[in-house]
Structure formats: structure tokens, C-alpha cells
Amino acid sequence: MVNLSTNEAAKPPSAVDDLYEEADDWHVNTGGETIHAKRIPGRWRTFKWLMASVWLIFFLGPYLRWDGRQAVLFDIPNRQYHIFSATVLPQDFWMLSLLLLFFAILLAVLTALAGRVWCGYFCFQTVWTDLFTWIEEKLEGPPAARRKLDQAPLTARKARIKGTKHILWILIGFFTGLSFVAWFTDAPRLWSTFFTGQANGAAYTTVALFTAGTYVLAGFLREQTCFWLCPYARIQGVMLDKTTILPTYDEKRGEPRGRVKRGGKEEGRATGDCVDCNQCVVVCPTGVDIRRGQQEGCITCALCIDACDQVMEKVGRPRGLIRYASLDEIEGRPTKRMILRPRVWVYSTILIVALAGIVYGLTSLAPVELKVLHERAPLFVLQSDGSIQNKYTLKILNKTPEPVTVRVSASGHDDLILMGAEDPILSEAGGVTPTNVFVRIPERALKSEQQPITFYIDGTRASGTPVEAERESVFIGPRR
Template sequence: MIACRVEQGSVLKMVKSMSSPDVPPTAVDALYEEADRWQINTGGQTIHAKRIPGRWRTIKWLTASVWLIYLLGPYLRWEGRQAVLFDIPNRQYHLFSATVLPQDFWMLSLLLLFFAILLAVMTALVGRVWCGFFCFQTVWTDIFTWIEEKLEGPPPARRKLDQAPMSLDKLRIKSIKHALWILIGFLTGFSFVAWFTDAPTLWQTFFVGEANGTAYVTVALFAAGTYVLAGFLREQTCFWLCPYARIQGVMLDRTTIVPTYDEQRGEPRGRVKRGETEDHRTTGDCVDCNQCVAVCPTGIDIREGQQEGCITCALCLDACDQVMDKVGRPHGLIRYASLDELEGRPTKALLMRPRVWVYGAILFVAMAGIVYGFTALAPIELKALHERAPLFVLLSDGSIQNKYTLKILNKVPETLSVTISVSGRDDMTLVGAEKPVIAEPGGVTPTVVFVRIPRRSLVAEQQPVIFHAEAIRSSGARIETERESVFVGPRQ
């Protein structure tokens, strides 16, 4: 497999000439020599990676299956509706029995913080494991190349077919392949839209032209994006378009565990010689079979050191271990290891690394906030706004009256009949709440009420009162909430 070499040497030469006198020349020379051996495909040819079975290939398929949630999740039903529905037009976000409204969107910030720190933790500990096992670009590209192999054969056959002149047989194979790619792209876009509208209804309206125009545009963009990114750009997306590939390098350290070639054990490389015994070998364990390069989806040679193109998919580990089995040598020539381990330095235990404790603390705080937010979500919320002008009114019967505007937020997907009451004193009277308030789902329903207290009963200029809202859902479940306010009277 040939990859186009990036002119990194000229860049490093410039860095070398401009480097500080404090930097040892040997260090710059070593950096230059290492980067000069890197191979990065710049799109000059299509990489047809070899697919072989193995432990890490199996793990890769299992982790990729997480994306089945993305494809099948919109069809899960809960209490007669879609279990997870991001209803943007109505500003309601249903997560099973919980309904999150814009007022509760502070939890989204914590959720984004949690996943951002989680990604940083994963990178610091095991490198770009997200890229190799979970990233949608990697997973979709893997599916596309699997289809390509089933239709066109192994890598040599695919290269031969690409170079062959157009024929009816080639046109048939290519047409089927691209049709399946477009179908997967369509399902990707359709599944995305299904999270934002009722999925069964979308199937009924989409193909007869009755769906929202935004749905057609979104599906078209996702279908085209998936088709181009996973079908044609492939590893080029990781090299040049993904920002994570650019920043992950500064997130690694000497203790990060990544797929690594054991140079001390493998060098010098050489083929297995007939009649040569283990005690009289002149070469290392690497037989220079290039199988680690053949299976790499980005076309790099892991033996040349950790590189930008390595997505830590560990497929090279499967390839190398299989070759070691054939030549009767132990596994682990290419393995997950840290730089400290390869150089024989003492390695720190996971819990001894300060970075793990810092990241762990942030993850705990973010997750605790999210859990608290969801457990504290009330089906209804009540706000009590005290009238400011005037603060109170003296009635003809000698009682003091305060005016309040109550706002009832209904978070359940059904209309509620809400009963309002007040507590704080036995002799207070609530006026304006004789009938239940009809609260529509997902909206705020205001109502005006008055609280009266005999003047002779007032013992202070201000005293607390508590408003209660209570309703019964169609399922028979009782829901209630309360809000404390203040009753204002004349100075004593």
C-alpha cells in the first residue's frame, strides 16, 4: 500500500533553523528524522484496507453497534408517545417520563461539559479511542467499506476494478454499491429528523410530500454529507476536516496508552530464514510483512512511531498477532502501551495521576448536576408575582388585600385542571381561585388571585404565604407544587 508523503521535512527544517539555542540540536534532528518517515495519504489514491477477523475487530463492531440507538431510538414508545422527542417548534423535549422545557436547559450545559471532559479523559488515558471505536465518521466508513468488499472483493480485486475500463459488469457492481451508500445516507438523515418529530408520522408524510420543508432539506444534507464523507473522503476527513485530530496531540503524555510498535523487540526487521534457530537469529521479531500497514484504514505505518493519522483502532494489533502466531513468536510486538513502558521507565498507576483526579472531579460535578436536575424536574411549576402598585389595598370591611399573578407551567403532555390554594394563616381568604385553572401542555398559564387578611390579625408589615397548585393526571397520579411569597400590610 502506497501513501503520498507530506512535505513535513521542509517544515521541520525551518523549525530547526529558527529553534532556540536552548534546544539541543540532537532533539530537533530526532524530531525531523521521525516526521520525515511519516506517511500521510493526501488523497492521491484510495486506501483499500485489508479486513481480517480478530479480537479488536470484534470489539470495534460491538462498540459501533452503539449507533443502533441513533437509528432505532426514535421508534421507542413511552406512555403513548415517542420516548425521546426533541420537539423544537413547541419547545418541549421529552425524555421518557420527563419533559424538559427551555427553563431547564441549564442541564444541557452540564451535559456538554460532561461529554467534553469525558472525551479529554479518554484521550489522556488511551489516546484517540473515540476516533477508532465510536466516531460516526469511522463507523459509517467501516460500513461503507464492508459493503464495498462484499461487492468488489478484497483490496487487490478492488484496485484492479478501479483501474479497469468501464464495462457492464463494472457498471452493475458500482451502481449497486453507490445505491446502497445513498440508501444508508438517506436513513442517516431520516433518523436524525425522526428525533425531532413523531417518527411514525414522518414516515406517513415524508413520501407523499406533506412533511415540513425543513425535513426534506435536512435529510438531503445528511444523505449527501454521509455519502461524500464516508464514501469518498474517508480518512481525509480525519486528516484535514476534524478539529479533534489536530488538538489530540497536546492531550497525550508519556503515560497515555496507545497502539505502539516495540522497536527494541522488532528491530532489525527481516524475513524468517529457513533453518535459522531462535538462538542464532540475526533479526528482530518483525518479519516486515507489512500486514499492519495493509489493515490500517488511514494507511500509516505504526512502526514509524505515533502519527497524526493513527486513530487507535487497534486493527494493526490483530494483524501482527496473527503473523506472530504463524511464525511461532509471542504476541505484543504491536500492543497498547505507553512511552514510559516502552522505554522501561516506572509507570504510574491510574489513580496516581493528578490529571485523572481533576477530570474525575469535573465529571462527578457535571453528572451530579444532571442527575439532580432530572430528579428535581417537577411536572408543574408555580410562580407567584406580587403586585407592586399598590402593594396592598385597605377594603371597606377593614381587611387588607394583596394581588398576585400566578403563573402555572405545565410540563406534562396533557391538559391539567389545576386547583390553587394558599396557606400561612388560618383566617386568610383566597379570592379568584374558586374554579380550577386549565393549564395547557408545555405552556405557561397565568391567573390573577387576591389574598385577604383581617387587619387586626396582622402582626408584622410582611409575613410569608405559600401558594399550592395541585392536579391529577389522566393516569390518576397526583402532582403538586408550591411557591412561597409575601403578604404586605401597613406598618404596625
């Protein structure tokens, strides 16, 4: 897609026409044909598999145990989020905002520096599609054989191959959904309840949706998801500049292109290095021709680099006709070092601040928290013995997975008397326990209308670990 700015629209008609002609040269598969990309080995294909293997954490992570429970568990019904030894409650969800900010900026900085590397190497749509097409190739053969099988009439052999492929696709979708649910409930218990019909309806619905979604998106829509459903594919163009490093065809070196006969002799008048073998096109999972310039369909997977480098080696020409390069480098302009680019500094600063906030939040999580609410109506009560009484509501937040017994105390005045906190208070695991207490101070001992006081709680967890917390408040008396 080409967007014409006001200045571009004001150019002579020939300049505008050139932009439209450039857009016409782009080839975007709109779903009229199935892309059967060729798979070839190479360093970028190996790198792509290595990066995709990160998603094994998604499947295996729920089974990691920590202190006798699931290491990472997002317990939504009980509003508790266990991350190893830390328990995050909704009150600490300000860290989620920082986490989302961190990943949003990380995506932006990766795009600004190296294009759509998220799409090419990490995106679940790309990874699952790659896995599905790998299974397809193992069962149906290389691209030419797959096209021939698609066009062949239905036979017992075709039904067997296609049926096996679709069963494997559905199984992958099913385990994708089951693994997703396992992050929100105890994984071993999920297996025992799911297949015996004892799991809740939300689990069955979620697994069904993930199974169908994975099967359709990765098995049938494939690159169409990237073209028409993914918003990132639409906005990534404004995040690039002339210094962004992308898989790029060196047109000055490659053109004019022409085929090479055996023995290294060129056909026609071609003097460029491109031998017009189209291998860069047949390996592209989205079916674009990198030689036509940067296009919306390019997901920066660099598989075209592997294909071109292998051909260059075979014809005895230097590698790198297609390579990771910036527009400045291709056009021969001076290139700035990455560390000298202002955008890198801005993005890096935001990343560091967000990450520091997340680390601080996780490391400073207290096992219990205390909140103090002063009674507003009335602010104080004059007792018959001449003392002033204030009422407070203490809210004890227990962030641990076990009950905690605490005692309440207060300080801030020598004549302070705390009432209603004589007995220990049992705070249930992962919940808020409210309790009312009263503080009395003789009126003659008050030196000002407001007197700062501090409430304390201390106790032990069921495991014997001590806990404590404090909160400042104020004691209010009559005006002086």
C-alpha cells in the first residue's frame, strides 16, 4: 500500500503515476492460491527454528513446580498470580502496565532497528504456520508434489495423506488450547479433570476455541492472517526509516539480471549478479519477490538470503546479493552506528525505566500489607473520662498462599491506648481481612488538632516465617 502525502500529490502527474506503478509491481497473494514455500537449509533457517523453540516454554512452563505448587500460575478465580516465590495480587497490577509498556517499546525498537523480526522469528502465527507446513511437507512432499496432490482427484491415498495431516493439525491446536488453560489452573489436575468431564465449562470452551482458531489460522489462512488480520503489519511501515536494517536486494549489483548457462556463460546482455533463478521467491512463506523492493508481505524472515547465497556460491559469485542492509547502505550514503541514533537512546531509556520498575515491584513485594482508614463520621468522640477516641478500619492484605496470624499495635503518643486489638487476627491466604480498632488519647495530652500515629502488624506464617508491616495515619482531636 502506498500513501500519498500532500506534497506527493502536488507533484507532476508523472511522479504520482510512478508511485502507483511501483504499487502495481507489488505482488500480494489475496488467497486465490495456496503458497507452498520451498524449504532449504541455511543459517537463517536454523536461526528461525532456534527462535521458534522459545515457544516450548508455552507448552512446558505450566509443569514446572516451585515450593510444592505450580511455578507460574494465573489464578483468576482467587485473584492470585503466582510467579515463582512472588504472589502478585490485583493491588499490585500497576506492574502489568509497566510490563505492557516494556513489550510495546521493545517491539517498537526491534522494528525500528531490524524491521519485522517479531513476525519473522517469534510471532505465534508464523511459528505455528511454519510447523503446520513442515508437517505438510513431510506427508505430501516438496512444493511441486503438494500442488500436484491438491489438483489430483480424490483417491484412497490422497484421503489418507490429507486426513493424517488434518488430524495432526487438530491435535496441535488442541494441545495449544490445553497448554493455554494450564497457565490458569493446576496443570496436572487439569489433565485428570479435563478428560473425565470434571473441568469447568470455561476450560472446555477455551480449548475448543484455541483448537479451531489454531487449525484455521495456521492451517488455512496462513499468510492471509498477516496481510489482513494483523494490525502490526499495517502500522510497521511508519516505524521504519532509512537506517533500519532489512533483508534487501542489492539492485545496483544484481541488475540487469539474466540466466546463466552451464559453464558460467550468461544469456543475453546481463551483467548483474542476479541469475533470475527465482529461488528467493519460492522460499518466501508469504510469496513476495524481494527484488521488487520492500513490501507489506515481507516478514523479515531472511529465508531469501539463504536461498540467494546458495545460488551465488554455485555460480561462483560473492554472497550478499540479498542481505540485511539499510536503505542508506544500499544507496551508498554514510551509515550511522546504532549507538549514535537518537531513537535508540529514547527507546532504550524507556525500556530501562519500565524494566527497573518491574524488577523493583517484584523484589519489593511484601508478604502482607496494611491499610488504615480513619472513620469520617464522626472524626472523633469525646469520652466520659475526658479522653478523645478515634475509630479506624484496618485492612490486612495477605499475599501469601497460607494463613497468617498477626497482632496489631500502635505508636505515636506516650498516652495512646489501643482498643479492639487485644486478640490475634487470622488473615486468610490471598485475601483482605478487615478489623475495627479504637485509639484513645487524653484530651489534656493533645498538643495539636492532629497527631501522627503509626499502626503495626507482626506475626508468623504457617510455615514459621515472620511477617510485618506498618502504616502511618493521623489522630484527630478538637481544635485548639
